[in-house]
Amino acid sequence: xxxxxxxSINEIHEGYKLKKWSVEEITKEYIxxxxxxDPKLKAFLTTAFDEAILKARExxxxxxxxxxxxxxxxxxxxxxxxxxxxxxxxxxxxGGAKIIDNYVPPYDATSIVxxxxxxxxxxxxxxxxxxxxxxxxxxxxxxxxxxPWNLDYVPGGSSSGSGAAVAARILPFATATDTAxxxxxxxxxxxxxxxxxxxxxxxxxxxxxMASSLDSIGHITTKVEDSARILSVTAxxxxxxxxxxxxxxxxxEEQLTGSxxxxxxxxxxxYIDGVTPEVREAIKAAARQLEGIGCKFVEVSLPxxxxxxxxxxxxxxxxxxxxxxxxxxxxxxxxxxxxxDEAKRRIMLGTYTLSAGYYDAYYRKAMQVRTLIREDFSKxxxxxxALLGPVMPHTAFKLGEKVSDPLLLYLExxxxxxxxxxxxxxLAVPCGFGSGNLPIGxxxxxxxxxxxxxxxxxxxxxxxxxxxxxxPPIAQxxxx
Amino acid sequence: MVSAKYESVIGMEVHIExxxxxxxxxxxxxxxxxxxxxSQVCPVCLGLPGALPVPNIEAxxxxxxxxxxxxxxxxxxxxxxxxxxxxxxIPKGYQISQYDMPFCYEGKLDYLTEFQVKKxxxxxxxxxxxxxxxxxxxxxxxxxxxxxxGVPLVEIVSEPDIHDSQDLRDYLKALIRVIRHLDLSSxxxxxxxxxxxxxxxxxxxxSNDLPKYKVEIKNVNSFRYIAHAIDYEFSRQIEILERGETxxxxxxxxxxxxxxxxxxxxxxxxxxxxxxxxxxxPPSRFPEGYVETLxxxxxxxxxxxxxxxxxxxxxxxxxxxxxxxxxxxxxKFDRLVASGSTHDVSPDEIANAIVNRRVxxxxxxxQIIQKFVSAKVTTVTTLDxxxxxxxxxxxxxxxxxxxxxxxxxxxxxxxGRLMAKLKGRMDPVSARKILEQTLQDK
Numbered sequence: 001x002x003x004x005x006x007x008s009i010n011e012i013h014e015g016y017k018l019k020k021w022s023v024e025e026i027t028k029e030y031i032x033x034x035x036x037x038d039p040k041l042k043a044f045l046t047t048a049f050d051e052a053i054l055k056a057r058e059x060x061x062x063x064x065x066x067x068x069x070x071x072x073x074x075x076x077x078x079x080x081x082x083x084x085x086x087x088x089x090x091x092x093x094x095g096g097a098k099i100i101d102n103y104v105p106p107y108d109a110t111s112i113v114x115x116x117x118x119x120x121x122x123x124x125x126x127x128x129x130x131x132x133x134x135x136x137x138x139x140x141x142x143x144x145x146x147x148p149w150n151l152d153y154v155p156g157g158s159s160s161g162s163g164a165a166v167a168a169r170i171l172p173f174a175t176a177t178d179t180a181x182x183x184x185x186x187x188x189x190x191x192x193x194x195x196x197x198x199x200x201x202x203x204x205x206x207x208x209x210m211a212s213s214l215d216s217i218g219h220i221t222t223k224v225e226d227s228a229r230i231l232s233v234t235a236x237x238x239x240x241x242x243x244x245x246x247x248x249x250x251x252x253e254e255q256l257t258g259s260x261x262x263x264x265x266x267x268x269x270x271y272i273d274g275v276t277p278e279v280r281e282a283i284k285a286a287a288r289q290l291e292g293i294g295c296k297f298v299e300v301s302l303p304x305x306x307x308x309x310x311x312x313x314x315x316x317x318x319x320x321x322x323x324x325x326x327x328x329x330x331x332x333x334x335x336x337x338x339x340x341d342e343a344k345r346r347i348m349l350g351t352y353t354l355s356a357g358y359y360d361a362y363y364r365k366a367m368q369v370r371t372l373i374r375e376d377f378s379k380x381x382x383x384x385x386a387l388l389g390p391v392m393p394h395t396a397f398k399l400g401e402k403v404s405d406p407l408l409l410y411l412e413x414x415x416x417x418x419x420x421x422x423x424x425x426x427l428a429v430p431c432g433f434g435s436g437n438l439p440i441g442x443x444x445x446x447x448x449x450x451x452x453x454x455x456x457x458x459x460x461x462x463x464x465x466x467x468x469x470x471x472p473p474i475a476q477x478x479x480x
Numbered sequence: 481m482v483s484a485k486y487e488s489v490i491g492m493e494v495h496i497e498x499x500x501x502x503x504x505x506x507x508x509x510x511x512x513x514x515x516x517x518x519s520q521v522c523p524v525c526l527g528l529p530g531a532l533p534v535p536n537i538e539a540x541x542x543x544x545x546x547x548x549x550x551x552x553x554x555x556x557x558x559x560x561x562x563x564x565x566x567x568x569x570i571p572k573g574y575q576i577s578q579y580d581m582p583f584c585y586e587g588k589l590d591y592l593t594e595f596q597v598k599k600x601x602x603x604x605x606x607x608x609x610x611x612x613x614x615x616x617x618x619x620x621x622x623x624x625x626x627x628x629x630g631v632p633l634v635e636i637v638s639e640p641d642i643h644d645s646q647d648l649r650d651y652l653k654a655l656i657r658v659i660r661h662l663d664l665s666s667x668x669x670x671x672x673x674x675x676x677x678x679x680x681x682x683x684x685x686x687s688n689d690l691p692k693y694k695v696e697i698k699n700v701n702s703f704r705y706i707a708h709a710i711d712y713e714f715s716r717q718i719e720i721l722e723r724g725e726t727x728x729x730x731x732x733x734x735x736x737x738x739x740x741x742x743x744x745x746x747x748x749x750x751x752x753x754x755x756x757x758x759x760x761x762p763p764s765r766f767p768e769g770y771v772e773t774l775x776x777x778x779x780x781x782x783x784x785x786x787x788x789x790x791x792x793x794x795x796x797x798x799x800x801x802x803x804x805x806x807x808x809x810x811x812k813f814d815r816l817v818a819s820g821s822t823h824d825v826s827p828d829e830i831a832n833a834i835v836n837r838r839v840x841x842x843x844x845x846x847q848i849i850q851k852f853v854s855a856k857v858t859t860v861t862t863l864d865x866x867x868x869x870x871x872x873x874x875x876x877x878x879x880x881x882x883x884x885x886x887x888x889x890x891x892x893x894x895x896g897r898l899m900a901k902l903k904g905r906m907d908p909v910s911a912r913k914i915l916e917q918t919l920q921d922k
Contacts, residue, residue, distance in 0.1 A: 109530060
């Protein structure tokens with residue numbers, strides 16, 4: 001079999017059409033990569049190799065009968081991994097938490113149903129901070145995942161396994177959730193592309209809820225093009241999720257190539273202050289490159305940016321405390337003392353802020369400030385089409401460096417949380433490397449339902465840069 | 481129970497399971513009586529990780545119809561809230577309910593008692609929530625049946641306008657009549673589609689202040705027992721108040737065998753349910769004109785039907801009350817009148833037959849009409865009765881005095897006198913009932 005070199009859906013599909021490889025061969029190729037690299041990365045919690053090979057054979061037989069099937073099924077024969085918060089029928093789902101280490105869902109999350117129907121092949125469940133609580137992956141109740149660019153560093157969280165696995169090219173794509181950066185942070189730390197769609201764009205049904213009013217369902221890919229293609233599959237209203245919107249779903253992957261000349265992009269000054277010099281330089285360089293292909297840049301202000309983290313750490317634990325109440329060990333899982341420290345911390349915070357006498361001072365006040373943050377964005381989007389800024393204030397940090405200081409870790413969300421509080425879409429794209437050869441990521445933020453524009457800007461940026469083609473040294477031997 | 485010095489102050493919380501096709505937040509069937517345990521469940525009503533609630537529009541509409549029928553105001557903007565508490569019968573660790581924005585609020589129920597007394601109870605709010613699963617305790621094990629989990633439940637909260645067990649019976653009868661008329665629920669206590677909670681306290685007659693404590697009576701499964709429980713509480717609380725003490729704020733149940741209420745849980749402070757807006761369900765907005773469309777659906781309510789019967793036939797309150805007691809009776813009456821007009825049978829005769837003769841209305845219309853034609857029935861009118869009662873009272877002052885002193889045997893004598901005047905045109909049980917009521921009201 002010839003080797004997959006790009007880790008992209010298009011490349012795999014071209015190979016199917018030219019009969020360079022079969023679905024079974026591709027599936028086994030990726031399974032082989034997982035077996036080779038995952039002992040170092042620790043990105044997988046559960047594997048489903050046997051089921052994957054069975055499905056691959058079934059798809060091969062479909063393809064033999066009908067070559068057009070690839071045109072109808074946008075993810076035909078593409079192996080993928082799912083963050084462990086996604087319910088997968090018959091495949092253990094723990095959300096990274098040991099309290100439910102024996103839970104096997106009887107149903108698939110809506111987005112898993114849609115990906116599988118589009119031809120995706122689930123090969124395993126991916127590590128994460130338990131329940132989505134964390135920005136480093138170290139709050140997994142099982143083990144931390146390692147950054148493929150340097151195994152001593154964190155891959156970012158909470159979708160730590162998703163970021164590390166895609167960056168190491170052991171998966172073409174992985175699902176992710178984003179409640180305050182959980183898809184974008186690992187994408188940024190691992191040098192890949194992470195999408196946080198508009199709130200309500202992708203169904204939350206079947207995905208273990210973290211904070212219901214903030215959870216967005218996205219994915220991590222090596223390229224913008226693949227991200228667009230996957231969103232076309234997962235997006236759209238769902239009769240099982242009342243917060244999804246009926247807004248039409250375009251074929252995002254067909255709208256990538258239009259001109260972005262005259263697109264007005266703002267750089268929020270609050271997002272440039274307080275970041276490391278190398279991150280600031282990388283964002284400025286990215287702006288210059290986009291300017292070179294016709295975008296117009298202006299400086300804008302989002303004055304309530306500093307309030308986003310405090311508001312987020314009121315609203316989110318409140319919802320977490322209620323959403324985790326169902327894990328009582330009565331019907332499955334273990335009793336509540338099995339919760340990890342971070343989950344216990346958030347349950348206590350949330351229980352406190354929702355208590356009689358404190359609700360008005362905390363939760364209600366936070367919801368009012370949340371409105372101010374949302375208004376910051378709507379004002380800015382009357383002046384510009386999109387915003388550009390860093391995902392994280394710095395590159396990945398060392399494993400163990402911040403894990404003992406919860407507050408320091410909470411501050412990691414400073415540029416990601418505001419987007420979730422406002423329900424907006426954002427696309428994280430690699431834009432450089434800092435010291436120690438660690439990736440830097442930028443995020444393109446737009447008004448609600450502007451994913452098409454974000455993909456177009458990201459795709460145009462990829463055409464003039466090669467950051468997205470860089471492969472971590474550890475992964476280079478998978479091609480040999 | 482009569483006491484010159486004290487009166488009960490009772491507010492009712494009535495829970496009604498709505499008769500909808502599917503559950504409140506998922507598509508499982510809501511009819512669960514007698515179904516094999518856990519045969520009507522899905523990830524949503526089992527509260528499995530990741531499952532989300534999608535509200536049932538039909539259930540919301542039916543709740544609003546109840547609100548309109550009880551004269552409530554309807555919100556054009558409303559929402560669901562989470563009521564957080566732990567119990568094995570709520571699989572999510574919270575119940576989806578409504579906290580500060582119930583669909584319906586500030587209504588009242590006007591009604592006539594069976595003795596034609598006009599009464600009114602104010603309705604504080606009518607809101608939606610989801611039913612819990614059912615716990616069954618067998619041989620030291622607790623089993624949970626989730627068929628009931630997520631069935632739409634309406635809670636009707638009254639103001640404390642009820643003052644004794646008779647009041648309570650009258651209010652509940654009237655309330656159930658309205659809901660059955662709208663065909664929204666079977667309101668069957670045995671099947672659990674109707675559940676009652678009473679908040680009872682006692683105050684001095686003449687005081688308009690609400691007592692500073694209340695006793696919650698819960699888990700009582702029949703009309704009769706809740707009436708007993710309330711009577712029992714009245715004496716129990718008076719005894720405590722007479723000692724100069726204040727009854728405990730607590731939840732009590734009713735021991736059917738001993739006929740007494742028993743403490744179940746003492747509330748030291750109000751439960752903290754940590755209510756907050758349910759983030760999985762967007763708030764509901766009801767467009768202009770929506771409420772008017774709903775209002776049109778409630779024209780056949782007892783109240784509206786009663787007005788029509790009075791206007792059309794000039795019937796007494798008592799007649800109207802009986803004829804509007806159930807939708808079946810009302811419909812049959814209307815059809816009998818239509819058929820009777822071609823056989824020279826008047827609406828008055830038909831009404832008499834239904835009210836006083838208890839004619840079997842399940843028979844076909846033609847058959848009933850034929851009975852009229854073959855043999856005209858002797859009837860009494862309410863005017864006759866009240867005239868005769870007055871005569872009996874005036875003619876027998878000694879017996880009346882005995883009765884009031886508590887000589888219960890005196891009533892038999894009086895009933896006998898009344899029956900003689902009515903020449904057997906009324907059964908003795910009804911005669912005694914009306915006579916007793918008249919004497920009590922005096």
